[in-house]
Amino acid sequence: DGGITQSPKYLFRKEGQNVTLSCEQNLNHDAMYWYRQDPGQGLRLIYYSQIVNDFQKGDIAEGYSVSREKKESFPLTVTSAQKNPTAFYLCASSDRGRGSTDTQYFGPGTRLTVL
Amino acid sequence: AQSVTQLDSQVPVFEEAPVELRCNYSSSVSVYLFWYVQYPNQGLQLLLKYLSGSTLVKGINGFEAEFNKSQTSFHLRKPSVHISDTAEYFCAVSGGGYQKVTFGTGTKLQVIP
Numbered sequence: 001d002g003g004i005t006q007s008p009k010y011l012f013r014k015e016g017q018n019v020t021l022s023c024e025q026n027l028n029h030d031a032m033y034w035y036r037q038d039p040g041q042g043l044r045l046i047y048y049s050q051i052v053n054d055f056q057k058g059d060i061a062e063g064y065s066v067s068r069e070k071k072e073s074f075p076l077t078v079t080s081a082q083k084n085p086t087a088f089y090l091c092a093s094s095d096r097g098r099g100s101t102d103t104q105y106f107g108p109g110t111r112l113t114v115l
Numbered sequence: 116a117q118s119v120t121q122l123d124s125q126v127p128v129f130e131e132a133p134v135e136l137r138c139n140y141s142s143s144v145s146v147y148l149f150w151y152v153q154y155p156n157q158g159l160q161l162l163l164k165y166l167s168g169s170t171l172v173k174g175i176n177g178f179e180a181e182f183n184k185s186q187t188s189f190h191l192r193k194p195s196v197h198i199s200d201t202a203e204y205f206c207a208v209s210g211g212g213y214q215k216v217t218f219g220t221g222t223k224l225q226v227i228p
Contacts, residue, residue, distance in 0.1 A: 004158075006158075040124070040220065040221075041220060042205065042218050042219060042220035042221050043159075043205070043218040045215070088156075090158055090159065092159075094216075102147060102209040102216055103147075103149065103161065103164060104149075104159075104207075104216055105161070106151075106158035106159040106160070107158050108157055108158045109156070109157065109158050111156065
């Protein structure tokens with residue numbers, strides 16, 4: 001079955017540590033996204049990538065980093081510079097491009113808690 | 116620029132009653148509109164989408180939405196809700212192609228037995 005997987009589902013981190021969240025898709029989508037979700041704030045875009053080896057900052061990129069070395073994978077690193085990293089992180093992908101409808105498909109999410 | 120406003124943060128409704136979740140958008144270009152559902156501690160699942168054509172769109176789980184261009188609205192409706200519909204619902208808008216997708220802040224639907 002095609003879909004998006006995220007791991008781990010729950011992640012605990014001590015202050016000052018970097019952590020990496022995994023996102024893999026087998027939908028053959030060109031575009032991938034990372035969102036952060038906090039109660040009452042909806043989804044906020046962290047980073048997105050429209051093609052391999054290219055990515056752009058979203059609305060709240062500070063304290064985060066990404067890479068896109070393979071079409072299927074788009075890992076997100078939450079660095080120690082992120083002041084309030086406790087949140088629910090969602091990865092998505094879409095078949096973006098000229099003429100696409102940009103329907104986004106989401107993974108199950110990773111809940112990060114900083115202790 | 117585009118934006119989405121979900122007018123209600125929470126909507127309580129009794130089981131088997133009808134429900135409408137409101138969504139208004141603004142955009143300077145033609146739009147694609149989406150409704151997603153999120154169950155606790157899960158990702159977002161696509162309920163339905165409007166791309167073009169008929170303004171009444173039917174989705175999964177008995178939900179439907181109507182695109183109203185003059186009122187810039189895309190309200191989600193269900194004639195009879197079930198306990199299992201308790202979830203958070205997100206409206207989203209996109210200009211398609213390389214345009215950014217913008218999500219609303221969500222509406223929590225609480226179905227009361």
